[in-house]
Amino acid sequence: MLTIDGSAGEGGGQILRTSLALSLVTQTPVRITRVRAGRAKPGLARQHLTAVMAAARVGCAEVTGAALGSTEVTFRPGAIVPGVHQFSVGTAGSATLVLQTVLPALLSAEGGSQLLLEGGTHNPMAPPFDFLERAFLPLLGRMGPAVMATLERYGFYPAGQGRVRITVEPAPLGHLSLLERGEIQERRVVARVANLPAHIAAREAEAAAKVLGWEPRCFHEEVLTDVAGPGNVVTVEIASEHVTEVFSSIGERGVRAEVVGERVAREAQAYVEAEVPVGEHLADQLLLPMALGGGGAFRTVAPSSHTTTHAALLEQVLGVKTRFEQIGEKAWHVEVKGTSAG
Incomplete structure (x- = not known):
């Protein structure tokens, strides 16, 4: 049984999720110790427990x-079962992080799957649905599998009750090379509120516009309906010739609307100025499918501790090395060999 230290690197939930995903794909039993030791409240929270059970x-x-x-989990995998599955976090915990745990296994299954995931769809410290649908899954599709995502209901903290439907058509993961962004073709900022005053969205959009300086037609405000409880998210989408990137900022109690709009705009502006195709969070998400498949390379901003921790875990479990090389003031080249690379 392979033992994995859950306190390594940034010491968060991704070590747990990736360890479970790799255990399923490689059929290797694992023991994960000191789970989420790097967090204020270590151990399994509701969304992590849902990921384990899923x-x-x-x-x-x-x-x-x-x-x-x-704070310790042992996991002995059996046969992967495709088909229809429903997983509910039961709180506002992230449904997309539960997907992150089971998707690699379903990509290698012998048949397609349909998933219904209930919980949070737009959470701090987790990939929001928009990022999943517009940025990550299209790139996964270039590698071979077809994964479609449908947002049926938004879910914000603390009420949750969001719902996402996923369809998975497995295929071998091929090579992905993403070295150029190409010309930016479309820019779009959307400030959304649910069960909150509409002026919050207007203030956020105005704050983002001051940072980005884009044309007024790029900025939009939406009032969401059929949402349990209050919620707020600002999304910046940058569609370029070779890739689409999505950045999000979640509204929080006690945080001014202007701050929410400014912080996502500054993240998007830093991405544009770096002149690379892949942002910080997308870089992190691409490592696992590349490592399990034909490998690849991409250019990105400075890797986060989340990303370097992820790379170290992939090397421990799969023996796949990830090479990080700084190639400019704000640009890095990342190369992953992949388990099926020639």
């Missing part, structure tokens, strides 16, 4: 330590 169901696994607050 992985166990998809992979017919034997699990110990699957309880709230648990």
Whole structure:
């Protein structure tokens, strides 16, 4: 059994999720110790426990330590079961992080799958649905598999109750090279509010516009309906010739609307100025499918501790090395060999 230290690197939930995903794909039993030791409240929170149980169901696994607050989990995978699965976090915990845990296994399954995921769809510290749909899944499609995502209902903290439907058509993961962004073709900023005053969205859009300096037609405001509880998100989408990137900022109690709009605009502006195709969060998401498939290379901004921790875990479990090389003041080249690369 392979032992993985959950406190390594940034010490968060991604070590747990990636360890479970790799265990399923490689059929390797794992023991994950000191789960989320780098967080203020270590151990399994609700969304992490849901991820463990989802992985166990998809992979017919034997699990110990699957309880709230648990800091050690053992996971013995069995056969991967494609088909129809429904997973509910039961809180506003991220549904997209649960998907992150089971998707790699379903990409290698012998049949297609349909998933219904319930929980948070737009959470701090997690990939929001817009990023998943517009940035990550299209690139996964270039590598071979077809994964379609539909947002049926928004889910914000603390009410949750969002719903996402996923269709997975598996295929071998091929090589991906993403070295140039190409010309920017479209810019779009959307400030959305649910069960909150509409002026919040207007202030956020105005704050983002001051930072970005784009034409007025690029900025939009939306009032969401059929949402449980209040919520707010500002999304910046930059569609270029070779890639689409999505940046988000989630509104929080006690944080002024202007701050929410400014911070996502500054992240997007830094991406534009770096003149690379891949942003910080997309870089992190691409490592796993590249490592499991034909590898590849991309150019990005400075890698985060999340990304370097992820790379170290992939090397430990798969023996796949990720090479990071700074090629400019704000640009980095990242290369992943891949387990099926020639």
